[in-house]
Amino acid sequence: MINSLFLISHSGDIFLEKHWKSVISRSVCDYFLEAKEKAGDPENVAPVLQTPHHYLISIYRGKLFFLSVTQTEVPPLFVIEFLHRVADTFQDYFGDCSEVVIKENTVTVYELLEEMLDNGFPLATESNVLKEMIRPPTILRSVVNTLTGGSNVGGTLPTGQLSNVPWRRAGVKYTNNEAYFDVIEEIDAILDKSGTTVFAEIQGVVEACVKLTGMPDLTLSFMNPRLLDDVSFHPCVRFKRWESERVLSFIPPDGNFRLMSYHVSSQNLVAIPVYVKQNISFLETGSCGRLDITIGPKQTMGKSVENLTVTIPMPKSVLSVNLTATQGTYTFDLTTKVVLWDVGKLNPQKLPNLRGSISIQTGSPKPEENPSINIGLQIQQLAISAGLKVSRLDMYGEKYKPFKGVKYVTKAGKFQVRT
Amino acid sequence: MQEWASQLCENRQFGSKMTDSKYFTTTKKGEIFELKAELNSDKKEKKKEAVKKVIASMTVGKDVSALFPDVVNCMQTDNLELKKLVYLYLMNYAKSQPDMAIMAVNTFVKDCEDPNPLIRALAVRTMGCIRVDKITEYLCEPLRKCLKDEDPYVRKTAAVCVAKLHDINAQLVEDQGFLDTLKDLISDSNPMVVANAVAALSEIAESHPNSNLLDLNPQTINKLLTALNECTEWGQIFILDCLANYTPRDDRESQSICERVTPRLSHANSAVVLSAVKVLMKFMEMLPKDLDYYGTLLKKLAPPLVTLLSAEPELQYVALRNINLIVQRRPEILKHEMKVFFVKYNDPIYVKLEKLDIMIRLASQANIAQVLAELKEYATEVDVDFVRKAVRAIGRCAIKVEQSAERCVSTLLDLIQTKVNYVVQEAIVVIKDIFRKYPNKYESVIATLCENLDSLDEPEARAAMIWIVGEYAERIDNADELLESFLEGFHDESTQVQLQLLTAIVKLFLKKPTETQELVQQVLSLATQDSDNPDLRDRGYIYWRLLSTDPVAAKEVVLAEKPLISEETDLIEPTLLEELICHIGTLASVYHKPPSAFVEGSRGVQHKRLPGSAGSGESVESPDTGSAAGVSDAPPAVIPSQGDLLGDLLNLDLTPPATTGPPPPATSGMQLGAMDLLGGGLDSLLGGDLGGSSAMGAGFGAPPAAPAASFSAPVSGGLDDLFDLGGGVGMPMGTYSPPKTVWLPAMKGKGLEISGTFARRAGVIQMEMTLTNKAMSVMTDFAIQFNRNSFGLAPAGPLQVLTPLSPNQSIEVTLPLNTVGPVMKMDPLNNLQVAVKNNIDVFYFSCQYPISMLFVEDGKMERQVFLATWKDISNDNEAQFQIKDCHLSSDAASNKLQGSNIFTIAKRTVDGQDMLYQSTKLSNGIWVLAELRVQTGNPTFTVSLAQQTVWSNHCSDCAANY
Numbered sequence A: 001m002i003n004s005l006f007l008i009s010h011s012g013d014i015f016l017e018k019h020w021k022s023v024i025s026r027s028v029c030d031y032f033l034e035a036k037e038k039a040g041d042p043e044n045v046a047p048v049l050q051t052p053h054h055y056l057i058s059i060y061r062g063k064l065f066f067l068s069v070t071q072t073e074v075p076p077l078f079v080i081e082f083l084h085r086v087a088d089t090f091q092d093y094f095g096d097c098s099e100v101v102i103k104e105n106t107v108t109v110y111e112l113l114e115e116m117l118d119n120g121f122p123l124a125t126e127s128n129v130l131k132e133m134i135r136p137p138t139i140l141r142s143v144v145n146t147l148t149g150g151s152n153v154g155g156t157l158p159t160g161q162l163s164n165v166p167w168r169r170a171g172v173k174y175t176n177n178e179a180y181f182d183v184i185e186e187i188d189a190i191l192d193k194s195g196t197t198v199f200a201e202i203q204g205v206v207e208a209c210v211k212l213t214g215m216p217d218l219t220l221s222f223m224n225p226r227l228l229d230d231v232s233f234h235p236c237v238r239f240k241r242w243e244s245e246r247v248l249s250f251i252p253p254d255g256n257f258r259l260m261s262y263h264v265s266s267q268n269l270v271a272i273p274v275y276v277k278q279n280i281s282f283l284e285t286g287s288c289g290r291l292d293i294t295i296g297p298k299q300t301m302g303k304s305v306e307n308l309t310v311t312i313p314m315p316k317s318v319l320s321v322n323l324t325a326t327q328g329t330y331t332f333d334l335t336t337k338v339v340l341w342d343v344g345k346l347n348p349q350k351l352p353n354l355r356g357s358i359s360i361q362t363g364s365p366k367p368e369e370n371p372s373i374n375i376g377l378q379i380q381q382l383a384i385s386a387g388l389k390v391s392r393l394d395m396y397g398e399k400y401k402p403f404k405g406v407k408y409v410t411k412a413g414k415f416q417v418r419t
Numbered sequence B: 001m002q003e004w005a006s007q008l009c010e011n012r013q014f015g016s017k018m019t020d021s022k023y024f025t026t027t028k029k030g031e032i033f034e035l036k037a038e039l040n041s042d043k044k045e046k047k048k049e050a051v052k053k054v055i056a057s058m059t060v061g062k063d064v065s066a067l068f069p070d071v072v073n074c075m076q077t078d079n080l081e082l083k084k085l086v087y088l089y090l091m092n093y094a095k096s097q098p099d100m101a102i103m104a105v106n107t108f109v110k111d112c113e114d115p116n117p118l119i120r121a122l123a124v125r126t127m128g129c130i131r132v133d134k135i136t137e138y139l140c141e142p143l144r145k146c147l148k149d150e151d152p153y154v155r156k157t158a159a160v161c162v163a164k165l166h167d168i169n170a171q172l173v174e175d176q177g178f179l180d181t182l183k184d185l186i187s188d189s190n191p192m193v194v195a196n197a198v199a200a201l202s203e204i205a206e207s208h209p210n211s212n213l214l215d216l217n218p219q220t221i222n223k224l225l226t227a228l229n230e231c232t233e234w235g236q237i238f239i240l241d242c243l244a245n246y247t248p249r250d251d252r253e254s255q256s257i258c259e260r261v262t263p264r265l266s267h268a269n270s271a272v273v274l275s276a277v278k279v280l281m282k283f284m285e286m287l288p289k290d291l292d293y294y295g296t297l298l299k300k301l302a303p304p305l306v307t308l309l310s311a312e313p314e315l316q317y318v319a320l321r322n323i324n325l326i327v328q329r330r331p332e333i334l335k336h337e338m339k340v341f342f343v344k345y346n347d348p349i350y351v352k353l354e355k356l357d358i359m360i361r362l363a364s365q366a367n368i369a370q371v372l373a374e375l376k377e378y379a380t381e382v383d384v385d386f387v388r389k390a391v392r393a394i395g396r397c398a399i400k401v402e403q404s405a406e407r408c409v410s411t412l413l414d415l416i417q418t419k420v421n422y423v424v425q426e427a428i429v430v431i432k433d434i435f436r437k438y439p440n441k442y443e444s445v446i447a448t449l450c451e452n453l454d455s456l457d458e459p460e461a462r463a464a465m466i467w468i469v470g471e472y473a474e475r476i477d478n479a480d481e482l483l484e485s486f487l488e489g490f491h492d493e494s495t496q497v498q499l500q501l502l503t504a505i506v507k508l509f510l511k512k513p514t515e516t517q518e519l520v521q522q523v524l525s526l527a528t529q530d531s532d533n534p535d536l537r538d539r540g541y542i543y544w545r546l547l548s549t550d551p552v553a554a555k556e557v558v559l560a561e562k563p564l565i566s567e568e569t570d571l572i573e574p575t576l577l578e579e580l581i582c583h584i585g586t587l588a589s590v591y592h593k594p595p596s597a598f599v600e601g602s603r604g605v606q607h608k609r610l611p612g613s614a615g616s617g618e619s620v621e622s623p624d625t626g627s628a629a630g631v632s633d634a635p636p637a638v639i640p641s642q643g644d645l646l647g648d649l650l651n652l653d654l655t656p657p658a659t660t661g662p663p664p665p666a667t668s669g670m671q672l673g674a675m676d677l678l679g680g681g682l683d684s685l686l687g688g689d690l691g692g693s694s695a696m697g698a699g700f701g702a703p704p705a706a707p708a709a710s711f712s713a714p715v716s717g718g719l720d721d722l723f724d725l726g727g728g729v730g731m732p733m734g735t736y737s738p739p740k741t742v743w744l745p746a747m748k749g750k751g752l753e754i755s756g757t758f759a760r761r762a763g764v765i766q767m768e769m770t771l772t773n774k775a776m777s778v779m780t781d782f783a784i785q786f787n788r789n790s791f792g793l794a795p796a797g798p799l800q801v802l803t804p805l806s807p808n809q810s811i812e813v814t815l816p817l818n819t820v821g822p823v824m825k826m827d828p829l830n831n832l833q834v835a836v837k838n839n840i841d842v843f844y845f846s847c848q849y850p851i852s853m854l855f856v857e858d859g860k861m862e863r864q865v866f867l868a869t870w871k872d873i874s875n876d877n878e879a880q881f882q883i884k885d886c887h888l889s890s891d892a893a894s895n896k897l898q899g900s901n902i903f904t905i906a907k908r909t910v911d912g913q914d915m916l917y918q919s920t921k922l923s924n925g926i927w928v929l930a931e932l933r934v935q936t937g938n939p940t941f942t943v944s945l946a947q948q949t950v951w952s953n954h955c956s957d958c959a960a961n962y
Helices: A026-039 A076-094 A099-104 A106-116 A127-133 A139-148 A239-245 B002-018 B020-024 B031-039 B044-059 B065-073 B080-096 B098-111 B117-129 B133-147 B152-168 B170-175 B178-185 B191-207 B218-230 B233-243 B251-266 B270-284 B292-308 B313-329 B349-362 B368-378 B384-400 B402-417 B421-437 B443-451 B459-471 B479-487 B495-511 B513-528 B534-549 B551-558 B574-582 B587-591 B623-633 B645-649 B667-687 B708-712 B718-723 B863-872 B890-899 B950-960
Strands: A002-009 A014-019 A048-050 A055-061 A064-070 A178-191 A197-211 A217-222 A231-233 A247-250 A255-264 A274-282 A288-297 A306-313 A318-325 A329-333 A338-344 A353-360 A373-380 A390-396 A403-417 B741-744 B752-761 B764-773 B783-786 B810-818 B831-837 B842-848 B878-883 B903-910 B913-921 B927-935 B941-947
Touching (some): A002 A076, A014 A099, A026 A048, A076 A127, A099 A106, A197 B368, A239 A247, A288 A338, B044 B080, B065 B098, B080 B117, B133 B170, B133 B178, B178 B191, B251 B292, B313 B349, B402 B421, B479 B513, B863 B903, B863 B927, B890 B913
Antiparallel strands (some): A217 A247, A217 A390, A318 A353, B764 B810, B783 B831
């Protein structure tokens, strides 16, 4: 199982180590740093590495490497999932998961890590349980603790730890009882030069924010649950009832959590909300090129497209761009060579257009690769998978009447247009 | 309002102070001293802050072990946070201060009795982490209590503690009976305790592979399945991995487990999903394929696998490595999901490469158009490695999906037009493979390829281009000029290119002999005289000799039809695949290696196998296991190795498979055999009386030292000898024995020259040698040994050289041989490696024996048997060729052959042709049947050979020389 954890900054600085079994020298990280050097881009470091005596399994999050060391055969997915959980926990506790924040909170970080893993086996990874054991640092609590000599560490056994609902703590109390659900759908798509869909699928999630007193037992039903054939659930969801009745029945964790995620596969017809007319060309001889992009609405189901952005990573030999946008603003990052066009809201009457010239380093040949255009967008109040709709939410086990709400939003995920 | 503002102000002040980074800011002077003072402070708060400072230093690797006694003093406290902090410190430094650590034991023991279960658990957990032998003794009693604690939280912590203790002192754990207690916990009422017990036992079992700790039976399985539904996600992983080791009794149990595991496929944790996939993939093997449930299960497996691909890139990578295995084992699961493997622009490179690999595995006629369009797109990406792999993938598609070949070729041509250097080179390498797979189909593109000749700078691409030019020399007008241009920098080329160039020019010469004589001489002399590379020299010599002795034969060898390359060269070998399927989700599945290949230490890792199918009518599993069985049935020595003699000779460059796939059975085996036959045949045909037969093969490594001049000496093949009219017709005179040849030249034998031959006399195989002492001193103490060889030849007695051998003296020795020695397939088959020892040194040489001496005397088959056998043998195992210039009547030939134990079973005359049906048997019991057609007045005999195994092809061929 997991033996040690090293936190390494993207520049290769090892700034925290934690061992759950015997201590492993940090020199083991040299193998990783070597691989990182070779990969160039930190995102391209392979997540599973083998050294003569250890296995290194790592993730890259928030410009940090979480590197775990194991000595025996372990399921690598288990380790990777756990590392992501660690990063999530830091995010949850400190509002950010960066080198600075972690350095500022080393002791809490250490306490957390000790609580999350015992002898390499995960112990408490549910945010609810952890927060009962180690309270997140807040300014107010620090003040109170300093004055009263109180402590950040819970003194009693978290109630959720061993019950059948480890994700929920007992004795939750709210004055306003509310349960909100966000249905968020992301379109992953690849369009080819002519605008034809090469591949498109939808990743959907139902994010919940539940603040209910006591032990509520909720049932969420959908208008058209048949759409969902590929789903993963939060452990709280009773799978049997889903199988037989196609309803989500669960005792919710307290606070924010992801109730379920689903997948509408590429075999179904996926609506593409916008079309992109584009032409990026480089002259065969000269040291310049042209760029011309227009975006228009396609299948938006009558809703408006907002927060439209266009990102184009240019070939490395591009020196500068001279463009004009009819709407929004554009920037060109000289080091990463990325053109970022922030369009804003899409106006179907007056389609946004970005055009102009690209200059290339003199003497360098015509770029060999075709840059791809990445689109970001948001459509409020629409689930683009053609109508996944929540029909009702029922609550059992408690007497009060909660506030309920459902929001829908469609976003572009990995949405790219080839040129 | 004002008050509120001032409070905020204060807060901010606190805020800046409240972060842990302040613990790092101590004055340089006397840092440890200062901390010591603070630790011993009376104020609780100050103490805690001090410990925090100590911990902060510890996290960044500073040595604060000097504070050990002071920190341990803070342990006796009711402040849980302080206690935890001290424990953190203890775990880190106890090992360096074992004596002091004992100080802490009392507190631990006391805490294990605390009414608060959290404290009990904390104590037992921390104690287990202190890796000091002395402490472990004190740990046993508290641990025993905690394992039976009323609170499940304490029990589950204690379960893990057993694993910790086992890691420190395994003997102690066994002696104290903790393992049994742990096993009992599998039946615990709390699912979390069960999961932790399973995890602990699995970890302990890993270091004791045969301990049978996890004794799985239907009852425990049932308990595990119950706990599976209720425990945490991590616990589910442990339980699923444990379940995967179980072998159900029958298909019904298998199905019921599958049914209870399937809901795990919808878990949000990808590790749970993959572990569930492992269990299902394994237990599915036992389900009858006609069962409805089997189909349902197959359908259920696809969506979760696809979903894994929308997770973080690290998870995707592991998932893809596993999917790669799954699609090889059960391609039907994901055959409709090609699109999810399309590469996205911002995928990390390690994800891109894996996706590409799976795309090719899933490519079929149905989706090839899409795949090709994608691959073409990838060929214009930024990353060079990825682009290369994409181009290669196009070639693999062409070879895999025949209908797409034309499309692939035109796609590759488009890519060549881009003139991007590495794309062009990669494309040429794969086009060569396409030519090999579909000969005489796409040669129209050669002209385009030739245009890019100058831009090729990588050896592999150059070699491929040269191969193409040589192979299609007759269609390329200026082939000689092209090849000549390569020849200029011959010595600067890599070996790969040099070898290819040599072969290509010889091919060219054979096709256009008139205008290329000079060129071929140039390359032969470059290869044989100016090169230090033995492979190159060997190949040069053999071509030279072939060309100078018998250009017709050379043509037959060099321009022989080549075997087609196989479709899937990169599949994982089926038995390995089976084992890896059992390890889905583990490191083994990521490395695609069995755990035994990389898991540390000598712990005997058990090889896992998929369970067999239970259904009665299910004997035929799947094609790949079928072929695996086929391969293992045949003795390994019989399989012609892939880098076969002639393959090498002709530089077929099969782009050898990366993995150790089984050589494609039947058809291509036959082809290789046939190749071998030609090569071997020619060897003995031409080399019969030439010196140093070891100079023959490029297939074996001994560098030849035979002078090039001897090759131009007139050659009379063994064939002529045999059919020479000199011998009295009708006189049985023992088997044919070739004249003696020099096996060990004096130059190599430090003055000892050995020449010799083989003969079969009165049923005994004999090795007849002449030993000549050309040195200045006397030689004594002769001995001889053989290396393992194809027919198990071994000396039947010692080498009889009784008197010392004086300078310039020769001695004739006859060594009787038997065929009971160890067997190993040699290349060529009739190669024999010999070691001769005398008082000076040990000398090694290899020689080739005529197969005919292995023909045994009882090789005469019954007529009926002959007829039946002849019919039984498939056409594939037949070979036909002609013997020229043989002026014998059929009777005379028959008699002569009988002398060599080739028996004529029947004779008939059709249209003036005498047909002789003959049989012979080899010393290892293999029968060879032959049909000899003799046309009166025509000196050419036609021989058709048939035998039951491919392998003996070669022998029979040699026999036919007589």
